[in-house]
Amino acid sequence: MIMQNYKKFLYILYKYIFILLFYLFFINNIDACIYDTNHNINFKKVIFFSIKQPKLLHHIKQEICVVEKRLLPNNINNIVFKNNLFDQISIIQHHNLIFIKVLQKNKLMNIKFIGNKLIKTQLLLQLINNINIQKGNILDRSKLYIIKNIIEQIYHINGLLNCIVKIKTIIHNNEVSLFIYINEGNIFKIKNVDIIGNHYFSKKIILSNTGLSKNWINNFFIKKNYSTPFLMYVLNNIKKMYLDAGFLQFNIQNISQSILYDKNQICITININENQQFLIKNIDIYINNKKYLINIKQIFNSYINNIYQYKQDMLLKKNILIFLQSHGFIHPIIKIYKQNNYINNNIKLYVYIKTGIQYHIKHIIFTGNHSIPFKVLKKLISQKEGQILNLTCINKTIDKLKKLEYIDNVSLFIHDNHDSLHTVNIIYNINYKNKGLFNINFGINNYKLVLNTYLEQDNFLKTYNHIITNIIKDSTHSYLEFNLHRPYIFNTRISTGINLFFNNPIINKIYLKNIDYIDQIKGIFTYIIIPIKDSIIIKNKLGFIQHKIYNFSSQFSVFDYFTHVKGYKLPLKHNNYYLNEFNIQHILTFNTVSNYVSIKKGILSILNINIGIPLKNYYNSNYQIILDYNHYIPIYIKISHHHHNIYSSLLNLVINSTIGYSNSIHNNIYPFYKNFKNQSNIVRGFNPNTFEPNGIYINSIKQPCNKHQIICFNQQHTIGGNLIIKLTTELILPIYNIKIGNYIQKVKPSIFLDIGNIWNIINTNNYLSKLYSLSNSNILTKLKASIGLSLKWKTPLGIIILSYAHPFNKSIHDAFEPIQFNIGNNW
Structure with a gap:
């Protein structure tokens, strides 16, 4: 009996000692509510543990002590959980003591994505923020599985079907860091698309309409990557195709997808029901x-x-x-x-x-006009005052006005007069182009001043005159040009003008031995421009040109011209020879191109007939005919970029051709200084100096021949010819924007085919021409050609053109330049 009482005593003693120690150990987390026992209110002590924030503990204590006068475990449980700061709570009551143990929720302090490349971190953060997962908030662990599903779903939508997402949490001082590991995998490609249930349209036509047909254009331009937006685009296109054909009850019954995970490919089967046409x-x-x-x-x-x-x-x-x-x-x-x-x-x-009210035209008014005579504008009006308003005719008038000189745009306003006759005023508001341009550049090249000045002004001093002044002075030549242009003479669309120019080549003494001759040119022209139709213009020019020929070599064509035409005898004793001639030009232009900045559609064709009449020996008059034909053909295809947003992109097939022929009118010797020369690189990939024909030289100090020959044939010198053929076919691909630093540069790639050459086919009777077969050149066998790639890069410094060409139909004397680099002004 005594032993049992002793054991009971020890048990009670140990129990209270444990409670006392526990009480002392968590002394910082103990709070009590003490009430007056005289008013029959319980006295209890509430002991919290596992709460590390004193402010949070004090806040919960206040709610328990103020609200609850009778402390019950259920009441405390509701108060604690109401703050939504704890995951679990355990309450133990012993006499006047209540022990509360809680598992506190963690605060999210960091979110880090690892392994994402295709989808930016900012977008992923925005997705999880939508479910209230943000830095500084309490982390709800039940949403971690939702985060995993959302991220995997967004990758699956973009075609990465084998994406795997893993989430890891690291807790430190009740703060948690969230690490999201993403294994993106590979983008799945569409291997095959089958259509079931189609009768009206074949599978080939359906796939072609959706951009999935198997041809070289689609295979080259279209990335057939799988994604949900791309699949929806295909389905919408199929539905639209059938609705446009009258199948109003058309529907897509089901779509099945077969995924080949080992090959990163997917096969799609679309089952459709056409029904009947309406x-x-x-x-x-x-x-x-x-x-x-x-x-x-x-x-x-x-x-x-x-x-x-x-x-x-x-x-x-x-x-x-x-x-x-x-x-x-x-x-x-x-x-x-x-x-x-x-x-x-x-x-x-x-x-x-x-129908509403029928309107008549009361007045036709032009605003913003200060350069074009009103009579010129009035002739272009398709409707007159007093007639019934016709918007179709008005739109045609606007198109005609836009084609006038100086006009940039024309806007239309229709003013309702609100009178009993139901009249309106038609107001054409004219906006003019940039009225002037001035540019001047200075520099030093080879210790010499370089000057480039350009001035252009419309409606100069309000005289309706257009002036252009161009001055160039550098180490290679001096050039001066002045042009005065007067439009709308006699209150018509006819324009006239005068043009003066002077060009003096400057050749370094080191290179003089490689120059056949130097031609200093100056002249004056007057011209008249007569528009026949909106797309056809005739320009007639009449002028005088003087050629000063000096420093010529022993090139045979030079000597032949001076001895037979001018009557000079060898050796030529004078240093300078002047060749004066009247010049008549007829230029016919056919133009349907509207935008010269970025030409995508239209035809620009120019026929130039040039007749030269020497001031002396007029029987040696000559002519030159040049036809330039440029055809721009747009090609529309459907392509997609890496986000699979389908859009229509424009390709351009450009055909540029030049055919020129020149000869003497009376079958005499043609002037050597008017020969066609390879100044614009007719066929890319060839050295410009390798084009036919080559020069024949008489033995001289400047051009000595080997083995004391009287004449020699120089493969390195070209003298030009009287026939030129140039044909360029170019497929211009879509313009791409490349971001370099803070600047966006425009790059235009293209594929080209060049064909052409220069020949001398004039029939001459001298023995040298017969000896070297200059008059019997085979045009077809001597055509040069090349195929290649070109890249035009628009930079702030200008247009950089890089081309790679593979030449063919070449001879042993040709020199090649497969990679060519130049800077141009045209885009």
Whole structure:
């Protein structure tokens, strides 16, 4: 009995000692609520542990002590959980003591993504922020699985089907860092797309419409990467294709996908149900102005018993609107309703038209005009005052006005006069182009001054004159040009002007021995420009040109011209020879190109006929005919970039050709200084000096021949010819923007094919020409050609052009330059 009492005593003693030690150990986390026992209120002590923030502990204590007068475990449990700061809570009550143990939630202090390359971190942060996972918030661990699913889903949408996401948390001092590891995997490519249920359209046509057909253009430009947006684009295109063909009940039944994880490929099968085509069976028209009912019916007659297209309503509205606006009705109301007959597969259309007020033109006004005579503008007006307003004619007038000199744009305003006659004023607001340009550059080259000055001014001093002054002085030549242009003479679109120029080549003494001759040119021209149509212009020029020929070598064509035409005898004793001639030019231009900055469509063709009449020996008159033909053909294809957003991109097929021929009118010797020369690199990949024909030289000190020969044939010198053929076919790819630093540079790649050469085919009777077969050149066998790639890079310094060409049809004497680099001004 005594032993049992002793054991019981020890048990009670140990129990209270443990409670006392526990109480002392957590003394900082103990709080108590003491109430007056005289008022029959319980006295209890509440002991918290596992709470590390004193402020949080004090806040919960205040809520328990103030709100609860009778401390019960259920009440305390509700108060603690109400703060949403704890994951778990355990409450133990012993007599007047309540022990509360909690598992506190962690505060998110850092989020880090590791392994993401295709999708930026900012986008991923935005996605998880939408579910309230942000720095500084309490981390809800139940959302970690949601984060994993969201990230994997966004990667799956973009075609990375084997993406794996793992999340790791590191806790320190009740703060947690979130590490999200992403293994993106590879982008899956579409291996094959099968269409099931198609009868009206073949599989080839359907895939071609969606950009998935297997041809070289699609394989080259289109990245067939799988993604959910791309799949939706394909499905929408198929649906639109059938709706436009009249299948109003078309639907896509199901889509199955077979994923080949080992090859990163996916096969798609689309099961469709075409149903039947719908036809337009009947059209009922209701119009308030019965005068135009017959005209409206004629518009609809072509649609009856035809297949109903998905955009039929829009097309019909457009045609009706064009007709009504051409008869004075500016704001008609047009409504079209359709009634589908699913039994007979036809449609009945109901058209309701309220024409509104018919307007007449009271006044035609031009604003912003200060350079073009009013009589010139008046001749371009397609409508007159007092007539019924016709917007179609007005739009044609605007197109004509835009083609006038100096005009940049024309805007239209229609002012309602609100009178009883229902009249309007037509106001054309004219905006002019940049009125002037001035540029001057100085520099030093080879210890000599370099000057380049250019001045251009429209409507100079309000005299309707256009002036151009160009001065160039550098180490290679001096050039001066002045042009005075007067448009709209006699109140017509005819323009006239005068042009003066002077060009003096400057050759370094080191290179004089490689120069056949130096030609100093000066001249004066007057011209008149006569527009025949909007796209056809004739320009006639009449002028005088003087050639000063000096420092010529013993090149045979030079000597032959001076001895036979000028009557000089060898050796030539004078240092300078002057060749004066009158010059007549007829230039015919056909132009349908509207935008010269970035030409994408149109034809620009120029025929230039040049007749030279020497001041003396007029029987040696000569002519030159040059045809430049440039055709720009747009090619539209559908391509996608790396985000799979499909858009229409424009390719350009450009055909540039030049054919020139020159000869003497009376079959005499043609002037050597008018020969065609390879100044613009006819065929890329060849050295410009390797083009036919080569020079024949008489033995002299400047040009000595080997083995004391009287004449010699120099493969390194070209003298030009009287026939030139140049054909360039170029496929210009879409312009790409490349960001370098803070600047965006435009790069234009292209694939080209060059064909051409220069020949001398004039029939001469001298023995040297017969000896070297200069008159029997085979044009076809001596055509040079090359194929290659070109890259144009638009930089702040100018246009840099880099080309690589592979020449073919070459001879043993040709020199090659497969890589060529130059800077140009054209884009």
